[in-house]
Amino acid sequence: MFKILRVNMSDLSVKSEEIPEAYQGLGGRGLTSAIVNKEVEPTCSPIGPNNKLIFAPGLLGGTNCANSGRISVGAKSPLTGTIKESNSGGQAGQYLAKLGIAAIVIEDLPQDGKLHKLFIGKDKYELSPADDLKGLGNYATVDKLKAEFGDKVGFASIGQAGEWKLAAASVAFSDVDVRPTRHAGRGGLGAVMGSKGLKAIIIDPSDGETAPLADKDAFKEAAKRFAKALSEHAVTGQGLPTYGTDVLINIINEAGGLPTRNFRSGRFENADKVGGETLNKITVERKGEPTHGCMTGCIIRCSGIFLDKKGEYVSKWPEYETVWAWGPNCEIDDLDAIARIDRVCDDIGVDTIELGNSVAVAMDGGVKEFGDAAAAEELIAEVAKGTPLGRILGSGAAVVGKAFGVRRVPVVKNQALPAYDPRAVKGVGVTYATSTMGADHTAGYAVATNIMKVGGDVDPLKAEGQVKLSRDLQIATAAIDTCGLCLFVAFPVLDIPDAFVAVVDMVNAKYGLSLTGDDVGALGQRVLTMERDFNTRAGFTPADDRLPEFFKLEKLGPHNEVFDVPDEELDTVFDF
């Protein structure tokens, strides 16, 4: 049955245990947040001995349910100081679930400061020295590990940024092509892994099994209905497979919500040059793959392969957030440069959103000129080299603002804002302000309803209705993240009633339960409540649930809007 692995980096022991009562019925984000909330002292140092780093596949992980292989990583965040769950695609989620592992909990600090790697196979868990991997990027790390362990395994690893414990460091997960292109990017969890001296985890699913199901037939039937909904919805069935997430560039630009030049405008004149349509076009021209999944079991397949002009592999398709952060927000319109930057970010292991914001804030502070793609590539090279300038950038946008005296720093709880201006997409502004994770679009993606009119229609420019929208989405998202489902399933789930029912049916069929839709909502609320409890004990208050003041002071063109959802309303988001 499923178990929890306890990995102690001080005495280098690995122990497996039954899932304690308190954690039963949880997976993914629900499980990582429960463990952090219960076991981590909220005021501890995020890179000290009392933080814990947790990896957990979702409740539906290890099954044949489409898009159920996300992996959640949790800890107290070095970037925000809050509880953090950052989830990722790639192979790790499915592999761990098939090995019967509900969570890996990495504890304490190494006594000798040396690096280790952790091997996980069928009933075999082993820590071993990894000093030969010291200083390597994720690509070189994975190459070396492939030489040793083959390519039928999954990897989680950190690059140099994680070793340096930079607050923007990510945890990389290898994809279906065994490349380290999928990242738990947000919140600096790579720094926690680095502090623990854990360079990589190797997950060998040999002899693993599809997760046991209480009612196989019911599960199969529900999974089929769920897959059908994913295929039929316009976003998951057509938009994402064809243009990737970068399909959003032109949509959000049109809506006047594409933050440009460090959030100085909501429209970028050259948006189309970096949009999904262009990405698709040049990928087809260069004979790359425009439609590609990031993990086994994905049927959306939004991640293409980006080739350079010579047809050589550069990176996976940069996500919309990445294209935005390094494109419009830095006034850059060169997709090739952005793809190269994406590759470097994946290699050194940093969050592309945080780093792109770092660079935009630095440009706003006069360190480099907006619009200079070569300068942006120089800056990411500074991060890769670990120079003092690179350390500033790699510590996140708030530190950049401090170092260069910039007051227009788009962060909430110290985490940089993603690719939707909260003045033009006010629902996501509520999510940024109030999320337990710092500014995070994935925590309650109100863009869907504000802009794409999925799951209803709430005017993006009006304050009215945004708090309820964000509340409902934050609850639903916490449940989706607990199931290990890709967030994009939310599009059909919001629009097609049976898609949601199918998710509940699958959970029931797997665990032999009889949950209702309300129970799933209650699960989401339970997860948020645990996260809020941790944050409160860590010292967070309503004063932290606010956007930076410049979003209230500066009007955003073309709509000339400020963020005007009242503070008192923000304080009711978690009234449930």
Place this chain on the structure above:
Amino acid sequence: MFKILRVNMSDLSVKSEEIPEAYQGLGGRGLTSAIVNKEVEPTCSPIGPNNKLIFAPGLLGGTNCANSGRISVGAKSPLTGTIKESNSGGQAGQYLAKLGIAAIVIEDLPQDGKLHKLFIGKDKYELSPADDLKGLGNYATVDKLKAEFGDKVGFASIGQAGEWKLAAASVAFSDVDVRPTRHAGRGGLGAVMGSKGLKAIIIDPSDGETAPLADKDAFKEAAKRFAKALSEHAVTGQGLPTYGTDVLINIINEAGGLPTRNFRSGRFENADKVGGETLNKITVERKGEPTHGCMTGCIIRCSGIFLDKKGEYVSKWPEYETVWAWGPNCEIDDLDAIARIDRVCDDIGVDTIELGNSVAVAMDGGVKEFGDAAAAEELIAEVAKGTPLGRILGSGAAVVGKAFGVRRVPVVKNQALPAYDPRAVKGVGVTYATSTMGADHTAGYAVATNIMKVGGDVDPLKAEGQVKLSRDLQIATAAIDTCGLCLFVAFPVLDIPDAFVAVVDMVNAKYGLSLTGDDVGALGQRVLTMERDFNTRAGFTPADDRLPEFFKLEKLGPHNEVFDVPDEELDTVFDF
């Protein structure tokens, strides 16, 4: 009568107004904190348009009371995010008071980003361009201003660090020799001044008058008793005048509380080489001045003049805190190097405590070796040049910890700890943890009672009694800072009952009041309550009133103590 000057940096207006009802009866810290609490939005950007920078002499400023010329500077702090009052010696306090100015309030931001200077004379207030001062250090700034305004005036100015808006930037005040050696160092108030585009204030006391007194004779008599107490107490009458504040090096080292190598030990083997006795000895040998006041009206005169081996002026005597921060805490035992660093810090305008901690944390992170004085001088030169490494250091110890992945970062509310290890001087540990200002020894100097047995005797190594001690001292200090008195008057005030009575008598004689000793205590409580109210609204909670966890986890030699005052007790400090 006394008035408040409102200086608006956006429209470049200067207006004088009567002291509003809400601020009457307040001066110094009491007045700056009242204005910040009432007029500044607690969640605003510290370097944005909604912060205000306030200068205020104390209630006894402008009189012939000994040591009454301190000036308070207040704002929301760029370093801590809390309310901040940082006070300084020098001439500004007395000069402003003699011109009838209770406070200068600097508001808004310049529209053109240019620098200005503010002239204040008898009923004459003028803003004028100061771009010729751009990029200059405080010494060169004061030299240029002296050429224009003569040397019978006082200056407040910022160096490059303030222009760059670094979180460790100070505000410099010229001393009796018209040198910029006295600093409101803590909390980055120089960055606020820089954000306002205000390079310097020139205060011309010509035609100013000694502050009016309601009862001249009573005042004169009380002032005499007060001066007598200052002269008779061993600390203010002998120790400080002879050895400066650096007299503490050997005392605190002996007590095992001298933080060494970034708080790894409480004893420094070469302490004596940087102690006050050595400082006095080499100053006499080099024919410098071992006893020198920093402001008119000072009768303690703890600040000598430091000459180099050739007899050339280097700096004022580095304070104990400075010697410690750059000496024992970096394992450096070279007083000449420390004095040169002190000079550079004064020139670029940075807090020597914060920067010394920045360097010690950087050394702990392997950036340079402990004990390398030349490396420390190189690092302060990086700050002066504004290189990326210098920006990291100048942003304070917490940012250094982020940039270089160091978890042993001695800060509370992001402000670096001063020169007393809280594990060996537990009373000051309570003050560090709970002060409204972040870690600050001056907020409640329990060292006096823990180590010097002034005002009683509370065992420095025991948790018992420290909360009450810190509470009483924090209240008394808020009152002393409101009066504009040098904190060193606390030694006689704590030990000689009549010294305290004399202070109350002087306030009464000046303002025609009949306050009791209890009223002065209530004044201190009122100030602390306003500060706590601001901080609460800014989002601070009991979770912020804690020392970093390594003080609880690592024992400090030679006493092998951890900081063990229980959290629940810390939460009662402000129960009054």
